[in-house]
Amino acid sequence: MSKLTTGSFSIEDLKDVQITINTIVGAAKEAAKAEDIGPMGPSPFPGLATYRDDWNLKLLDRYEPVITPMCDQCCYCTYGPCDLSNNKRGACGIDMAGHNGREFFLRVITGTACHAAHGRHLLDHLIETFGEDIPLDLGQSDVLTPNITITTGQSPKTLGEIKPAMEFAEEQLTQLLATVHAGQESAEIDYDSKALFSGSLDHVGMEISDIVQIAALDFPKADPEAPLIEMGIGTIDKEKPFLCVIGHNVAGVTYMMDYMEENELTDKVELGGLCCTAIDLTRYKEADRRPPYTKVVGSMSKELKIIRSGMPDVIVVDEQCVRGDIVPEAQKLNIPVIASNAKIMYGLPNRDNQDVDATIEELKSGAIPGCVILNYEKLGEISVRLAQEMHPIREAAGVREVASDEQMKEWVDKCADCGACYLACPIELDIPEAMKFAKEGNYSYLEDLHDACIGCRRCEQVCKKEIPILSVIEKASQKIIAEEKGWMRAGRGQVSDAEIRSEGLNLVMGTTPGIIAIIGCPNYSDCAKGVYYIAEEFLKRNYIVVGTGCGSMDMGMYKDENGETLYERFPGGFVSGGLVNIGSCVSNAHITGAAQKVAGIFGGRTMEGNLAEISDYILNRVGACGLAWGAFSQKASSIGTGCNIYGIPAVLGAHSSKYRRALIAKDYDESKWKVYDARNGEEMAIPPAPEFLLTTAETWQEATPMMAKACIRPSDNNLGRSIKLTHWMELHDKYIGGLPDDWWKFVRGEADIPLAKRAALMKILEEKHGWEIDWKRKKIISGPTIKFDVSAQPTNLKRLCKEA
Amino acid sequence: MVDTTKNTKLFTSYGVTTSKAINPDMAAKMISKAKRPLLVVGSGVLKPELLDRAVKIAQKANLPIAATGHSHVGFLDKDVDAKYINVHQLGFYLTDPNWPGLDGKGNYDMVIVLEFKKYYINQVLSGTRNFSNLKAISIGRDYIQNATMSFGNISREDHYVALDELIDNL
Ligand code: SF4
Ligand code: SF4
Ligand code: SF4
Numbered sequence: 001m002s003k004l005t006t007g008s009f010s011i012e013d014l015k016d017v018q019i020t021i022n023t024i025v026g027a028a029k030e031a032a033k034a035e036d037i038g039p040m041g042p043s044p045f046p047g048l049a050t051y052r053d054d055w056n057l058k059l060l061d062r063y064e065p066v067i068t069p070m071c072d073q074c075c076y077c078t079y080g081p082c083d084l085s086n087n088k089r090g091a092c093g094i095d096m097a098g099h100n101g102r103e104f105f106l107r108v109i110t111g112t113a114c115h116a117a118h119g120r121h122l123l124d125h126l127i128e129t130f131g132e133d134i135p136l137d138l139g140q141s142d143v144l145t146p147n148i149t150i151t152t153g154q155s156p157k158t159l160g161e162i163k164p165a166m167e168f169a170e171e172q173l174t175q176l177l178a179t180v181h182a183g184q185e186s187a188e189i190d191y192d193s194k195a196l197f198s199g200s201l202d203h204v205g206m207e208i209s210d211i212v213q214i215a216a217l218d219f220p221k222a223d224p225e226a227p228l229i230e231m232g233i234g235t236i237d238k239e240k241p242f243l244c245v246i247g248h249n250v251a252g253v254t255y256m257m258d259y260m261e262e263n264e265l266t267d268k269v270e271l272g273g274l275c276c277t278a279i280d281l282t283r284y285k286e287a288d289r290r291p292p293y294t295k296v297v298g299s300m301s302k303e304l305k306i307i308r309s310g311m312p313d314v315i316v317v318d319e320q321c322v323r324g325d326i327v328p329e330a331q332k333l334n335i336p337v338i339a340s341n342a343k344i345m346y347g348l349p350n351r352d353n354q355d356v357d358a359t360i361e362e363l364k365s366g367a368i369p370g371c372v373i374l375n376y377e378k379l380g381e382i383s384v385r386l387a388q389e390m391h392p393i394r395e396a397a398g399v400r401e402v403a404s405d406e407q408m409k410e411w412v413d414k415c416a417d418c419g420a421c422y423l424a425c426p427i428e429l430d431i432p433e434a435m436k437f438a439k440e441g442n443y444s445y446l447e448d449l450h451d452a453c454i455g456c457r458r459c460e461q462v463c464k465k466e467i468p469i470l471s472v473i474e475k476a477s478q479k480i481i482a483e484e485k486g487w488m489r490a491g492r493g494q495v496s497d498a499e500i501r502s503e504g505l506n507l508v509m510g511t512t513p514g515i516i517a518i519i520g521c522p523n524y525s526d527c528a529k530g531v532y533y534i535a536e537e538f539l540k541r542n543y544i545v546v547g548t549g550c551g552s553m554d555m556g557m558y559k560d561e562n563g564e565t566l567y568e569r570f571p572g573g574f575v576s577g578g579l580v581n582i583g584s585c586v587s588n589a590h591i592t593g594a595a596q597k598v599a600g601i602f603g604g605r606t607m608e609g610n611l612a613e614i615s616d617y618i619l620n621r622v623g624a625c626g627l628a629w630g631a632f633s634q635k636a637s638s639i640g641t642g643c644n645i646y647g648i649p650a651v652l653g654a655h656s657s658k659y660r661r662a663l664i665a666k667d668y669d670e671s672k673w674k675v676y677d678a679r680n681g682e683e684m685a686i687p688p689a690p691e692f693l694l695t696t697a698e699t700w701q702e703a704t705p706m707m708a709k710a711c712i713r714p715s716d717n718n719l720g721r722s723i724k725l726t727h728w729m730e731l732h733d734k735y736i737g738g739l740p741d742d743w744w745k746f747v748r749g750e751a752d753i754p755l756a757k758r759a760a761l762m763k764i765l766e767e768k769h770g771w772e773i774d775w776k777r778k779k780i781i782s783g784p785t786i787k788f789d790v791s792a793q794p795t796n797l798k799r800l801c802k803e804a
Numbered sequence: 805m806v807d808t809t810k811n812t813k814l815f816t817s818y819g820v821t822t823s824k825a826i827n828p829d830m831a832a833k834m835i836s837k838a839k840r841p842l843l844v845v846g847s848g849v850l851k852p853e854l855l856d857r858a859v860k861i862a863q864k865a866n867l868p869i870a871a872t873g874h875s876h877v878g879f880l881d882k883d884v885d886a887k888y889i890n891v892h893q894l895g896f897y898l899t900d901p902n903w904p905g906l907d908g909k910g911n912y913d914m915v916i917v918l919e920f921k922k923y924y925i926n927q928v929l930s931g932t933r934n935f936s937n938l939k940a941i942s943i944g945r946d947y948i949q950n951a952t953m954s955f956g957n958i959s960r961e962d963h964y965v966a967l968d969e970l971i972d973n974l
Contacts, residue, residue: 064896066892066895066896066931067931067934067935068895068927068928068930068931069818069930069931069934070818070927070930071818071819072818072819072820072821073819073820083819083820084934085819085820085821085933085934086933086934087934087935096934096935097935419957423813423814423815423957424815426923428921428922428923428946433960525921525924654921654923654924655923655924657892657923657924657927657928658923658927662892662896664892664893664896666897666900666903668897668903668904669902691893692893695890695892695893696892696924697873697890697892698846698847698872698873698874698890698891698920698921698924699847699873699874701847701873701874702847702872702873702874702890706890735874735877736874736876736877736888737876737877737879737880737888738876738880740888741887741888
């Protein structure tokens with residue numbers, strides 16, 4: 001039987017019957033496997049086992065899973081609950097390590113599914129609206145889809161051509177989810193391998209989500225000069241109706257903007273948002289740089305805070321990272337809530353089929369607290385008109401104000417100093433102490449809690465005196481909130497091929513000391529300002545700092561002594577010393593994409609179906625380290641794990657120890673710090689960096705030198721190594737104090753030693769470590785355990801070596 | 805005398821086992837009995853009242869210090885043996901019998917932990933509790949469920965008194 005192809009054809013004898021075949025399941029995969037489509041690595045369209053032996057187990061041999069369970073028990077199936085403490089096995093035979101590997105894996109596939117579903121929603125919506133043939137115009141690049149290309153071998157050029165990659169990610173997610181079932185996979189290490197695979201798919205899902213919106217919705221296209229956007233609660237004009245959007249998916253918001261533009265309302269209604277929807281609404285139609293008018297209120301931790309401020313006149317939610325108590329909280333202040341995405345419907349009635357005016361009346365009257373509207377035309381009109389109508393009503397009802405001073409005093413005086421709120425607060429803020437000072441009229445301790453408070457309301461729920469603690473903190477912080485005004489560069493999308501070409505050599509040699517990627521959510525263990533301090537430290541040291549999502553926002557919330565934010569002080573290009581806001585969470589795919597493109601474009605490696613070789617190149621040659629300082633969500637775990645499979649380490653905040661699984665190497669085990677030289681297959685010793693692929697730090701001061709150290713790579717040339725050592729050792733001295741214990745392990749010769757302190761450090765090498773120094777020639781004679789060879793080709797993949 | 809065993813309230817539990825609440829004299833006794841103890845401090849120790857007490861504990865019981873987070877800066881001018889290590893990394897190494905320790909002399913049989921956010925140290929100790937025989941004594945102001953023994957929840961003031969009693973008993 002011949003195979004079916006796409007196209008139209010008629011069947012003989014059956015007049016007037018024409019059959020059209022648009023897509024054939026599996027056809028793209030078949031085509032990709034055909035041999036005549038150019039260079040192709042060994043793993044296009046991988047399955048659960050494809051990367052396991054060739055790459056994942058090699059990574060996991062050095063970067064060992066570190067399990068920190070959240071619970072002694074397992075209650076997955078009806079055999080349980082089982083007590084797994086002390087690594088016991090449950091009734092089904094799985095042990096504590098295996099079960100926690102499963103728990104971590106479950107987080108990763110959940111995050112992967114979130115982004116894949118987001119991508120699917122946008123892809124279908126945009127194809128339906130604009131057609132399949134919209135070209136992937138993403139800026140001046142040939143490599144448009146590095147994650148898709150590495151994974152599937154394909155290089156789609158239009159919206160329609162993305163479909164096979166989308167289908168593939170969905171199919172593999174089903175396979176992955178199946179392994180969680182009781183009685184299936186039980187080996188911890190195999191859950192890790194599967195999690196890594198899922199991480200790679202996550203970056204495919206994110207890549208799809210972002211490139212389709214960039215192409216179809218005219219977002220900035222690899223634009224280093226994308227406009228500056230106003231940011232912070234303090235930028236919202238209280239006199240205007242305020243339409244507040246929360247979530248991650250921009251599809252519906254564009255209709256609000258279109259409605260506002262068609263009806264000349266852009267200066268009459270405030271449209272602003274929280275989380276990634278906010279970032280992406282500032283990107284809409286910005287490719288041609290029209291003056292931006294929408295605002296970014298801030299990160300997820302501000303959701304309840306903005307509601308408690310009373311300012312929003314309507315709230316529209318879409319998907320992901322949206323609190324579960326938006327409706328009851330908004331209801332207290334007469335704020336109607338519209339759910340605009342089928343993933344979150346909050347039990348609200350659906351008003352898709354009702355007349356627009358009737359729905360506005362119904363919501364205005366308060367007869368229903370909110371409704372579902374999935375029809376975007378209606379959503380655009382209703383949300384904007386409703387905000388205008390609600391504004392005077394809510395103003396008159398006095399619900400747009402925070403509490404009065406008298407009310408505040410009454411609340412504070414009620415506190416019985418019972419300590420229940422301290423026990424409940426996930427950030428462990430000392431609320432009782434702040435209350436004690438507030439009773440004496442000193443509100444500064446309460447004000448100090450505002451920045452670290454994630455607005456979660458756990459404290460309020462345990463307070464027997466029913467004090468609205470979050471409102472108390474917010475009231476005490478009115479002055480600093482009014483000054484919460486920052487700037488953020490609109491998300492610029494991918495890093496262009498040209499930018500990779502000009503920075504590739506510097507990155508591989510180490511003369512640009514590294515890429516620092518500041519991403520993720522606001523569940524900070526110390527303070528939001530930590531990400532600002534870290535970013536500033538690395539920018540001043542000429543690292544390339546890239547950001548996405550809530551991390552990008554919080555970097556822009558603080559100002560220096562001249563009143564300037566980081567985005568105003570540093571250029572937006574992918575250059576040494578540049579601060580690059582890539583975009584929203586889904587834009588994280590462009591961060592792995594940039595590292596992949598260094599391997600593909602600069603390193604000349606085949607990208608198609610070639611994950612292991614690309615990852616191996618990045619691990620050994622591209623100094624990069626992620627920081628997800630407030631990672632809270634499942635998506636953050638999948639984003640990080642996707643970075644990990646590509647050889648990019650990530651430091652997370654202390655809360656992220658609750659993900660249950662880190663990947664940390666034994667820096668004392670020399671057998672782990674060897675690679676092959678691809679020129680002859682001989683083993684070569686490398687220094688112990690990066691020491692981890694996924695770990696946590698306690699404070700931003702600790703994280704800073706950790707990240708600098710994690711940018712050291714075997715491929716650094718002498719100048720690069722000395723630059724990287726300079727930064728790491730200076731940062732260690734500044735924040736930890738003194739010389740790091742193991743700095744000497746990174747020295748291959750005198751030229752590696754930081755220039756400014758070379759003589760003094762050589763003295764230490766001689767006296768403390770017994771190295772032989774020729775002081776006349778200022779040369780190291782013997783001592784280093786690793787050698788420098790400028791043309792060595794470090795690799796963890798034996799199969800890439802030419803045999804000697 | 806402060807009773808540090810009274811309040812062992814938890815917001816949520818890790819499950820079936822929980823640490824034994826102890827008083828300062830008992831903590832001192834346990835520390836004195838350990839063969840290779842290690843004092844592990846978090847960045848919270850940089851508060852002057854705590855830093856002084858941590859130094860006294862280390863000196864009196866002759867304990868090496870794993871200075872985690874950025875706490876190491878506090879010990880630079882103190883006469884103690886303090887080394888920086890990341891606490892998540894430390895938690896992992898403590899489960900490896902082959903770890904040479906901070907001084908090259910081998911792994912430890914007990915850690916004494918002080919001044920961490922409780923969610924963080926609980927998480928680190930859930931690793932050592934399930935995957936090693938390490939004993940962990942928490943002498944912070946919060947009840948730490950995943951330690952072997954711990955002070956209960958106490959006020960800041962009582963905590964200082966408890967630490968002083970511990971020092972007296974060493
Ligand atoms: S899945 Fe296994 S460990 Fe979990 S409850 Fe069932 S039998 Fe027990
Ligand atoms: S709302 Fe703020 S203060 Fe209250 S428990 Fe949450 S983080 Fe702590
Ligand atoms: S729970 Fe309420 S009464 Fe108790 S200390 Fe906190 S604010 Fe005061």
